[in-house]
Amino acid sequence: MKLKGWKELEMGAVIPEAGNAEQYNTGSWRAFRPQWIEENCIQCLFCWIYCPDSSVTVKDGKRGEFDYGHCKGCGVCAHECPGKKGNKAIVMVEEGN
Amino acid sequence: MGKKLAITGNQAVAEAMKQINPDVCAAYPITPSTEIMQRFASFVSDGVVDTELVTVESEHSAMSACIGASAAGGRVMTATSSQGLALMWEMLHIASGMRLPIAMALVNRALSAPLNIHGDHSDGMGSRDCGWIQLYSENAQEAYDNIFQAVRIAEHEDIRLPAMVCMDGFIISHSIESMEFLPDDVVKDFIGEFKPTNPLLDVDKPVTYGPLVLPDYYIEFKKAQHEAIKRAKRVTLEVAKEFEKISGRSYGLFESYRLEDAEIAIVVLNSAAGTAKDVVDAFRDKGIKVGLLKPRLFRPFPYEEVADALGGAKVIGVFDRADSFGGFGPMYMEIASAMVASGSSPLMINRIYGLGGRDFMPEDAEAVIKELVEIADTGKAGTLKEYIGVRE
Numbered sequence: 001m002k003l004k005g006w007k008e009l010e011m012g013a014v015i016p017e018a019g020n021a022e023q024y025n026t027g028s029w030r031a032f033r034p035q036w037i038e039e040n041c042i043q044c045l046f047c048w049i050y051c052p053d054s055s056v057t058v059k060d061g062k063r064g065e066f067d068y069g070h071c072k073g074c075g076v077c078a079h080e081c082p083g084k085k086g087n088k089a090i091v092m093v094e095e096g097n
Numbered sequence: 098m099g100k101k102l103a104i105t106g107n108q109a110v111a112e113a114m115k116q117i118n119p120d121v122c123a124a125y126p127i128t129p130s131t132e133i134m135q136r137f138a139s140f141v142s143d144g145v146v147d148t149e150l151v152t153v154e155s156e157h158s159a160m161s162a163c164i165g166a167s168a169a170g171g172r173v174m175t176a177t178s179s180q181g182l183a184l185m186w187e188m189l190h191i192a193s194g195m196r197l198p199i200a201m202a203l204v205n206r207a208l209s210a211p212l213n214i215h216g217d218h219s220d221g222m223g224s225r226d227c228g229w230i231q232l233y234s235e236n237a238q239e240a241y242d243n244i245f246q247a248v249r250i251a252e253h254e255d256i257r258l259p260a261m262v263c264m265d266g267f268i269i270s271h272s273i274e275s276m277e278f279l280p281d282d283v284v285k286d287f288i289g290e291f292k293p294t295n296p297l298l299d300v301d302k303p304v305t306y307g308p309l310v311l312p313d314y315y316i317e318f319k320k321a322q323h324e325a326i327k328r329a330k331r332v333t334l335e336v337a338k339e340f341e342k343i344s345g346r347s348y349g350l351f352e353s354y355r356l357e358d359a360e361i362a363i364v365v366l367n368s369a370a371g372t373a374k375d376v377v378d379a380f381r382d383k384g385i386k387v388g389l390l391k392p393r394l395f396r397p398f399p400y401e402e403v404a405d406a407l408g409g410a411k412v413i414g415v416f417d418r419a420d421s422f423g424g425f426g427p428m429y430m431e432i433a434s435a436m437v438a439s440g441s442s443p444l445m446i447n448r449i450y451g452l453g454g455r456d457f458m459p460e461d462a463e464a465v466i467k468e469l470v471e472i473a474d475t476g477k478a479g480t481l482k483e484y485i486g487v488r489e
């Protein structure tokens with residue numbers, strides 16, 4: 001990507017375009033990756049509510065896959081996940097494994 | 098022609114703020130600037146202005162609230178002094194980096210310790226690197242006039258930077274002098290409507306202020322800021338020309354007093370310049386070619402123009418009412434930079450005076466000018482930097 005010169009920048013470092021953080025993939029920082037174990041999932045959507053990066057996708061009221069382009073691997077979802085009968089529906093796995 | 102009244106510097110600034118009628122003021126009281134916001138608070142409670150007055154718990158919060166209100170799209174003003182400005186320090190950089198045209202009255206006061214409430218320039222000079230435009234004022238009239246011009250310069254579309262107007266604590270802020278006011282409608286026309294850029298309250302066009310900018314872009318933003326404040330020199334002159342039309346009072350980047358043919362020059366800021374001008378006259382009467390330069394726009398500093406004005410002088414005495422401990426006084430550094438860049442090499446001395454509000458007397462100016470005369474004769478400048486008016 002060609003970087004902009006000083007004359008081309010928005011004054012005062014304002015970001016004039018709403019929601020463009022989506023274009024910035026923060027997933028590459030991740031050391032641990034959350035993994036969804038669907039059979040333990042009770043569809044409570046706690047993970048969706050708690051995720052600070054909106055990286056749990058939901059469609060038609062049902063939990064979908066993680067958005068790994070933006071999930072930074074904080075593990076909040078795995079911590080909050082009640083799972084089924086004591087079996088977590090989200091586990092953190094070290095990247096590269 | 099506006100009405101003439103005897104009034105203190107603080108009252109003059111409060112009056113100017115009333116005529117500007119800003120959208121938001123956030124302030125915390127501190128001597129000697131307290132009276133400005135105290136009077137302005139009465140204007141708010143009496144309904145003479147429409148301003149939202151935010152009474153905060155510290156100056157850090159005051160400047161933070163000013164930044165929020167300015168980013169939201171309002172015309173914003175505040176006032177402070179000394180420790181108050183020091184507590185704002187972090188936020189001063191944020192205001193300028195975000196390019197928010199906040200206007201502030203700074204009533205110059207010494208910094209602690211030891212605790213002192215009187216006038217010197219340690220606060221203003223200490224904030225010279227914060228990216229704010231700085232205008233200095235000799236008296237109440239200049240402070241009043243500078244406030245309007247500061248708003249116009251700060252809000253100019255080529256600038257968009259915060260600006261502070263400085264005047265000496267107590268010596269000007271609390272002394273009554275006669276000055277002329279502008280009629281309200283004239284001020285209103287001169288100030289005009291504030292047109293915000295990227296206002297946060299424009300919900301149809303949402304924007305983000307204050308993102309993280311890493312090494313790949315930070316320096317580009319700072320270069321843009323540097324170019325913007327440089328343009329303030331041109332805009333200050335344009336605004337001054339317009340201001341002269343409505344007031345009959347002319348302003349420049351600095352004031353030259355009997356400098357044209359001067360072989361000896363002194364540089365004096367703010368109220369002490371008034372005293373020094375009388376002493377210059379006395380030396381002129383004796384046939385000694387001495388002149389005075391009183392800086393007005395300190396940030397951005399008009400190096401070329403100052404060097405031009407001082408170009409004919411063989412010796413220059415620079416007075417500083419602030420010290421950069423272990424270095425020369427801040428004004429001396431600027432004047433020396435200006436002279437070096439212009440290629441001229443006058444003999445220059447730096448005299449620190451009036452710290453903590455110690456009176457600057459005609460005899461002080463006289464002694465330094467006498468010293469300069471001797472330096473001109475001998476071609477030798479003894480001690481380059483020295484305190485004057487100090488007991489042994």
Ligand code: SF4
Binds near residue numbers: 051052053055056
């Ligand atoms: S690990 Fe953190 S960022 Fe990733 S999905 Fe879970 S809560 Fe969201």
Ligand code: SF4
Binds near residue numbers: 043083
């Ligand atoms: S928190 Fe766990 S159980 Fe609840 S929806 Fe998310 S993955 Fe499923």
